[in-house]
Amino acid sequence: MRWALFLVWIWSLSLAFPRVGVHEGFTRLVFDLPSPQTAYRIEEGEGLLTLVFPGLSAPRADQVVNSPEVASVQVVPGKGEVRVLVRTRGPVEVKVSRYRDPERLVLDIALKKGETPLKPQAPDPPKAQAPKPPRPVVLLDPGHGGIDPGMVGYVVEKEAVLDVALRLRRLLLREGIEVRLTREKDTHLSPDKRTDLSMRASMADSSRVNLFISIHVNASPTRTARGVEVFYFGRAQDPRVLAQVIRENGGGEVGRRLTEEARSVTERILSDVVAQANQRFSQRLAETLGRHLSQATGSPYRGSFPGDFFVLRYAKVPAVLVEIGFGDHPVEGRNLADPAYREKVAQGLLAGILTFLGNGAFAR
Secondary structure (H helix, E strand, O other): OHHHHHHHHOOOOOOOOOEEEEEOOEEEEEEEOOOOOOOOEEEEEOOEEEEEEEOOOOOOEEEEOOOOOEEEEEEEEEOOEEEEEEEEOOOEEEEEEEEOOOOEEEEEEEEOOOOOOOOOOOOOOOOOOOOOOOOOEEEEEEOOEOOEOOOEOOOEHHHHHHHHHHHHHHHHHHOOOEEEEOOOOOOOOOOOHHHHHHHHHHHOOOOOOOEEEEEEEEOOOOOOOOOEEEEEEOOOOOHHHHHHHHHHOOOHHHHHHHHHHHHHHHHHHOOOHHHHHHHHHHHHHHHHHHHHHHHHHOOOEEEEEEEOOHHHOOOOOOEEEEEEEEOOOOOHHHHHOOHHHHHHHHHHHHHHHHHHHHHHOOOO
C-alpha cells in the first residue's frame, strides 16, 4: 500500500498550491515554499482559515475538497502576496508544522472534539469501502537504442539498460505500480539525437506520469572507475560531470550543442518556484535510488549530482538519470553482463522507488 499513500503526496507541479490530502480524522494541506525565509501568517474566522504568503505568486484556483473538515480551498493571488482561503465545516483545530529539504509548510486540520461537520454528507452504507486511488505511474527510459549503442565495453549500454528496465518493470508491476517504457526493444525513437531525446523528455511531461527514471551505463577515460552515480537536472559544476553530460547528450559537437540548449532551461529554474521544488524532489529521488542501488549490488555509491541532461530538462515530476555502473571496468563491466547481477540492479532500483514513494506519502 506504499503507492496508495504516495498518491496523497504526488501533485501536479503547475497547479497544486497547496497539495491536499484527506486522511481519517483530518485534512492535510501542504504548501511547497521557495526558501526557509518565506513568511506567512494565519488568520482564523468563523468557518474560514486565511493564509497569507507575502512575496509569493501562484495561479488562481478554487478546489472543492468536500472532506469532513474542509469544504473547499481557494487560492487568490494579489499584489505582492497570495491569499489561501480554507472554508471549514465547523470549529477546527489546526496543527502547523514546518519542514526543510525541501521547504514546506504543513497544516493538519481536524474538527474540535465533540463537533460535527456542518452540512454533513449523506452517510455511507455500512462498511462501504472508498474507491481505490489510481495507481502511480513510473516512466522508465532505457537509454540509447537502435543506431545508438551508447558506451561499448564489457557490455553494450543499449542492451544492458533495456534488460534492467524490463526486469524492473516486472518487479514494479508486482507492487501494483503502473509502468511505461520509452522503448521496449532495441530501437531508437528517431535517428536524430535531438529529436530522440526530445521524444523521451516529452513522455516525462505527461500529467499521467509520477516519476521518470532514465537508465544508463557509465564509462571513464581511464577504464578504472567503478560505482553508482545518479543525476538530476541542474547546472553541471564539475568538469568531469560536464564531460559525462555531453557524452549522454549525444557526444561530440551534437552533445555540446544539446548541453548548451539544456543549460538555457536551468536559468529558468533559478526564477521558477515550481521548478525549484521539483528539482529538490528530484535530488531526493537521486539520493534514494543511489544508496539503495549501491546496497543491493555492493557497487560503491559515488554520489548524486546536478547535470544539464537534455532528456531531463522539461520534466514536471521527479526525474533522474541513473548510471548503474561502469561498463568498461574489468570487474564491474563483467558484472553488468551477468543476468543475476542485472537482477540485483533491478531490485536495488525497486527498493529505492518504493522508499521514495513511501517517504513522500505523508508530505514530510
